[in-house]
Amino acid sequence: MTTTKDNLKIAIGSDHGGFAYKQELLQHLQAAHVKDFGTYSADAADYPDFAHPVAAAVESGEFDFGILICGSANGVAITANKHQGIRAAICWQPELAGLARQHNNANVVCIPERFVSLKTAKAIVDHFLAAKFEGGRHANRVNKISC
Template identity: 45%
Template sequence: MMKIAMGNDHSAIELKNIIREFVEEKGYEVIDFGTNSTESCDYPVYGEKVGRAVASGEADLGIVICGTGVGISLAANKVKGVRACVCSEPYSARLSRMHNNSNVLAFGARVVGSELAKMITEEWLNAEFEGGRHERRVNMLMEIENR
């Protein structure tokens, strides 16, 4: 069973729970690294936890959610081996997997509603890396990371 690491800050508890249920209904196991408290907290903590779980192989993929998706994705992207993409619509989510081999999806609880978030998540989960000319470019990204 494929494992999905999920992380969120205080602004995204409700959407995280909706997406968690959606992902579990699709047959994925969810490892929840997010907060369940509405008290203000620091999104980098949760972005890093998800990033480390994906990079170590504890999870196959990750989903991170904060107010905009930007901050938490930046935190996840600081972990070597993570390619987190912020997506506010399904097309970019699908292409981020097909062309960029993204392994962490990010979106904003204050940007997308729950139904759009489900569509984004479904497109992302169903897409597969195409390789080919994209493999060379992803390898170039990894080379930058290793410098």
């Protein structure tokens, strides 16, 4: 799948459970403008400390998309989705990442490092960044998400 990641501004973060894949994804995304919001080691860390800054950076419009990684992706997704302008989707297959963008206009992808291979994680990111929101009937639904 071809991506246009060269022109995108991407915020990325993880806790210790996603640190290894985050390091690999930083290399994978080297053509894009990527800001690493931490963690910066495999030492135990609290996922909200990284999910909130990534979500805030995307919500403010400073970054186009966010990538969050933790062991299950649940913690980072729950945290990111507390931000009103964020639609964070847990994806364990590339096709889900594409649909999250196409149908839900997701702006943060959450990857469960313990449950996907590194190859799959890279494909998830590529599909997510390449997909476009389809609008139409999906826009009506997305507009009903915020409280």
